[in-house]
Amino acid sequence: MELSTLISSMLRLGTPLLLAALGVLVSAKGGIVNMGMEGNMLFGAFMSVYVTYLTGQPMLGLLASIPAGIIYSLILGAFIIKGRGHQVVCGLGLNFVVIGCTTVLLSVVWNSSGYSTDVPRLPQVKLPFLGQQSISLFITAVLVVAVWFFLEKTNTGLRVRSVGENPAAADSVGVDVVKYQFLAMVIAGALGGLAGAELAVGQMGYFIKQMTASKGFLAYSAVIFAGYNPYAVVLTTMFIGLLDAVQMRAQTMLNIPGQFLLMLPYLVTLLALIFVGDKKKPKAAGKTYVRGSF
Amino acid sequence: MAEPVISMRDVTIRFGSLVANDKVSLDIEKGEIMALLGENGAGKSTLMKILYGLYMRESGEITVDGKAMPRKFSPSDAIGLGIGMVPQHFMLVDSFSVAENIVLGEEQKASRLLLNKEKIFSMVEPLCKEFGIDVSPRQKVENLPLGVKQKIEILKALFRQTKILILDEPTTVLTPQEVDELFKMLRSLQKKGLTVVIITHKMHEVLAVTDRITVMRHGKHIATFNTADTNTQELARTMVGKDVASVHVEQSDAPLGEPSFVIDRVNTPPSEDRCNLKDFCLKLYPGKVVGVAGIDGNGQTELVEVLTGVRRMHSGSITAGGNTITENTTDSMRRLGIGVIPEDRIEQGLVMEFCVRDNIMMGYKGDPRFERHGIFRMKAVDRYVDELVGKYDVRPARRSAVCRYISGGNQQKVVLARELERPALQAVVASQPVRGLDVGAIQFTHQTLLRLRGEDKSILLVSSDLDEIKSLSDYIAVIRDGRIVAFKKADEFSKDEIGLYMSGAIADEGCAV
Numbered sequence: 001m002e003l004s005t006l007i008s009s010m011l012r013l014g015t016p017l018l019l020a021a022l023g024v025l026v027s028a029k030g031g032i033v034n035m036g037m038e039g040n041m042l043f044g045a046f047m048s049v050y051v052t053y054l055t056g057q058p059m060l061g062l063l064a065s066i067p068a069g070i071i072y073s074l075i076l077g078a079f080i081i082k083g084r085g086h087q088v089v090c091g092l093g094l095n096f097v098v099i100g101c102t103t104v105l106l107s108v109v110w111n112s113s114g115y116s117t118d119v120p121r122l123p124q125v126k127l128p129f130l131g132q133q134s135i136s137l138f139i140t141a142v143l144v145v146a147v148w149f150f151l152e153k154t155n156t157g158l159r160v161r162s163v164g165e166n167p168a169a170a171d172s173v174g175v176d177v178v179k180y181q182f183l184a185m186v187i188a189g190a191l192g193g194l195a196g197a198e199l200a201v202g203q204m205g206y207f208i209k210q211m212t213a214s215k216g217f218l219a220y221s222a223v224i225f226a227g228y229n230p231y232a233v234v235l236t237t238m239f240i241g242l243l244d245a246v247q248m249r250a251q252t253m254l255n256i257p258g259q260f261l262l263m264l265p266y267l268v269t270l271l272a273l274i275f276v277g278d279k280k281k282p283k284a285a286g287k288t289y290v291r292g293s294f
Numbered sequence: 295m296a297e298p299v300i301s302m303r304d305v306t307i308r309f310g311s312l313v314a315n316d317k318v319s320l321d322i323e324k325g326e327i328m329a330l331l332g333e334n335g336a337g338k339s340t341l342m343k344i345l346y347g348l349y350m351r352e353s354g355e356i357t358v359d360g361k362a363m364p365r366k367f368s369p370s371d372a373i374g375l376g377i378g379m380v381p382q383h384f385m386l387v388d389s390f391s392v393a394e395n396i397v398l399g400e401e402q403k404a405s406r407l408l409l410n411k412e413k414i415f416s417m418v419e420p421l422c423k424e425f426g427i428d429v430s431p432r433q434k435v436e437n438l439p440l441g442v443k444q445k446i447e448i449l450k451a452l453f454r455q456t457k458i459l460i461l462d463e464p465t466t467v468l469t470p471q472e473v474d475e476l477f478k479m480l481r482s483l484q485k486k487g488l489t490v491v492i493i494t495h496k497m498h499e500v501l502a503v504t505d506r507i508t509v510m511r512h513g514k515h516i517a518t519f520n521t522a523d524t525n526t527q528e529l530a531r532t533m534v535g536k537d538v539a540s541v542h543v544e545q546s547d548a549p550l551g552e553p554s555f556v557i558d559r560v561n562t563p564p565s566e567d568r569c570n571l572k573d574f575c576l577k578l579y580p581g582k583v584v585g586v587a588g589i590d591g592n593g594q595t596e597l598v599e600v601l602t603g604v605r606r607m608h609s610g611s612i613t614a615g616g617n618t619i620t621e622n623t624t625d626s627m628r629r630l631g632i633g634v635i636p637e638d639r640i641e642q643g644l645v646m647e648f649c650v651r652d653n654i655m656m657g658y659k660g661d662p663r664f665e666r667h668g669i670f671r672m673k674a675v676d677r678y679v680d681e682l683v684g685k686y687d688v689r690p691a692r693r694s695a696v697c698r699y700i701s702g703g704n705q706q707k708v709v710l711a712r713e714l715e716r717p718a719l720q721a722v723v724a725s726q727p728v729r730g731l732d733v734g735a736i737q738f739t740h741q742t743l744l745r746l747r748g749e750d751k752s753i754l755l756v757s758s759d760l761d762e763i764k765s766l767s768d769y770i771a772v773i774r775d776g777r778i779v780a781f782k783k784a785d786e787f788s789k790d791e792i793g794l795y796m797s798g799a800i801a802d803e804g805c806a807v
Contacts, residue, residue, distance in 0.1 A: 153409050155401040162387050162398050169385035173399035173450065174370035283388065291348075 006245055008131025014241025015140050016199040020219035021233045022147050023191030028228060029151055030184025031164035033286040035091025036076045037192050038216025039098035044069045044196025046102045049207040050109060052119040058201045062122060069193020070186050077185035081178055084288045103209050116207040134202035148230040160184050164282035167289035177289055221269040227280040240265050299324040299458060299489055305354035307344060314340045316513040327480060327490040329500035332510035332533060334730050338493045342460050346379045347372040378451025382462040384443045386435045393418040393431035396450050421449055425479065440589065441472035458489045465499055466758065467590055470793035477503040497529045509533055534733045541740035542765050543583060545785050553577035554752045555721050560610030562596050569593045572776040578721055578752035585767030586756045589796050593776035594756045598725040602634045603627035614720055631720030633713035635727045643709040644697045651679045651693040654712045682711040703735025710742055721752040740766060760789055772796055
């Protein structure tokens with residue numbers, strides 16, 4: 001059934017994107033433009049494969065990606081929040097550090113310049129109509145609701161949002177800006193780590209050099225499209241996933257060079273961003289807060 | 295004498311080489327309304343920010359309710375002791391509701407972990423009622439008028455059981471009517487036992503509402519008066535340190551001649567977060583000052599930007615000296631002979647890293663007096679700049695002084711020299727020309743504007759300070775929501791009436807010019 005396979009691969013391609021986008025969303029709500037999501041995913045992907053390789057347990061690999069992502073995100077947070085570095089520059093820079101590190105580690109662990117050995121994948125479930133999916137699809141569904149609930153329905157979520165909208169106002173009523181920004185980065189790091197793990201041990205079953213292929217940036221675009229709404233993020237990431245699925249199908253069917261089709265999701269995203277714009281962005285996102293300008 | 299609820303002894307703080315507070319001592323008595331009066335930069339806000347835990351003092355003692363404060367404490371500690379501060383620039387999260395803003399940081403009072411919006415609303419509602427604030431707690435803060443935002447800030451403090459309320463320049467953004475309302479509210483707070491401190495540089499207001507007035511100058515405590523025993527002259531003298539002659543326009547009854555400058559039905563494209571001009575009409579006359587009064591954010595900035603040429607108008611025209619312009623570029627506007635004193639001299643007026651000479655020469659490109667084949671004639675330039683530095687009394691009197699390192703008053707003189715000495719100057723657009731300046735520079739700027747008025751130039755003065763408008767203008771135009779809603783002779787236009795137009799209490803009179 002053609003439609004069913006298309007939806008099935010849309011879900012597979014969209015899920016890691018969705019997890020990463022949720023991470024980007026939480027950090028943006030806390031006032032941080034998380035351009036380091038790409039590295040965050042890649043590091044999570046590597047650690048999940050490595051732990052799975054050591055233990056033979058993909059579930060342990062999935063779990064390991066959480067602290068890995070958090071550590072990465074805390075380092076980025078330290079540069080941005082404590083060191084007051086430029087958010088975009090720090091994020092982009094750290095991505096390159098991770099690309100370098102994982103490439104080196106790849107050759108140290110597996111003595112290869114491009115691929116790890118195969119590791120067992122996460123348990124897969126065969127669903128009616130939706131095809132074979134990794135169990136992390138369900139984890140992701142729960143996390144969407146959890147992120148929404150956290151941001152909109154908890155006191156801590158309100159504080160995180162206040163820090164992203166107007167840190168000076170938050171500071172003036174005793175909300176610790178640094179603390180809540182780091183909290184947002186911890187959550188973003190965990191989600192980004194999971195996103196990488198879903199890609200590596202959820203679907204592929206191995207690690208490839210630079211396997212995230214700019215998905216961290218696509219996740220950012222998806223968040224902008226979605227107007228920073230966690231439910232709308234589901235739609236936008238799945239739409240990008242669908243484009244990806246379509247281009248894969250087209251590669252086998254049409255006589256167009258694969259490289260052009262590979263561009264499709266990126267191109268559509270870029271065009272849409274030009275026309276949609278970033279209107280719902282939290283007001284203080286991307287800005288460094290220095291106390292005393294009060 | 296009642297016991298002081300706050301006592302500050304010899305408090306000193308330095309920012310770099312600047313001594314912002316120099317051994318300041320101050321007692322605030324329980325239940326009084328006190329004003330901290332002083333010019334810009336006198337150190338009054340700094341002193342209160344130390345008390346609120348935003349700055350750390352270098353030396354000196356502070357006791358609150360008889361309890362000595364450590365040198366380092368945070369705003370939360372100050373809030374815990376019942377000190378609340380309403381900042382000059384409001385600290386509200388625009389996308390949150392009124393209630394969320396009031397409760398932020400204290401949400402656990404409503405429920406421990408989960409955000410209980412209904413409970414928050416029901417906690418804030420009686421507070422709004424009690425203080426007569428007619429706003430729904432559910433409403434988003436974003437589009438509320440400034441007067442209401444200020445009340446929300448006060449409620450924020452009251453929600454935290456504030457006993458000592460500090461207000462930093464509370465009246466600058468308010469209409470005269472809103473000021474009255476604010477003072478009424480402060481008096482009712484006083485009756486409930488609160489102590490109030492108002493930081494301000496406006497003398498008339500403090501006389502109306504306070505019990506005592508403390509004057510600061512150059513970071514020092516100068517004197518404290520009982521309001522009943524003092525008057526404006528004494529306060530002015532104490533504030534400035536010498537007698538001040540204020541600059542006034544001598545109104546003449548001569549009828550208006552032909553306008554020299556006509557702004558006709560100018561529109562600017564609407565934008566999301568700013569007010570655009572809507573069929574804006576205004577005429578300027580030679581030798582007259584037209585003051586534009588209005589609450590900040592009603593199109594003043596856009597008007598000045600259009601006249602500068604940095605914001606395009608999409609319809610309408612500007613006519614001067616027989617030339618009509620429908621496409622306003624910076625070049626075409628300058629060719630009409632407009633000199634602009636922008637509202638923010640640091641951002642828009644000067645290149646701070648450039649020296650005085652380079653700043654003065656900006657905008658003179660192609661002037662044959664100073665340029666030949668695209669190369670500056672340095673001798674002519676230097677001679678010209680030296681002349682202006684002398685005429686405008688820029689200090690230090692060096693053309694090579696870098697603008698970042700000279701005082702605000704002298705920076706403004708550089709802007710004046712460049713804008714007002716241009717050949718074929720017809721009209722001057724001065725936007726908040728004395729904001730942040732000291733008394734000497736304010737006087738110089740005002741005198742310069744009146745000198746040009748005497749030379750038959752047309753002058754447009756945009757200011758949020760009604761007193762400045764009243765004393766300098768021949769005619770006053772009130773701007774609201776991107777259009778002029780009233781235009782009258784200055785001496786026939788009372789402050790109260792202006793205020794009613796500003797707030798929209800008197801309806802729009804259309805293109806009133």
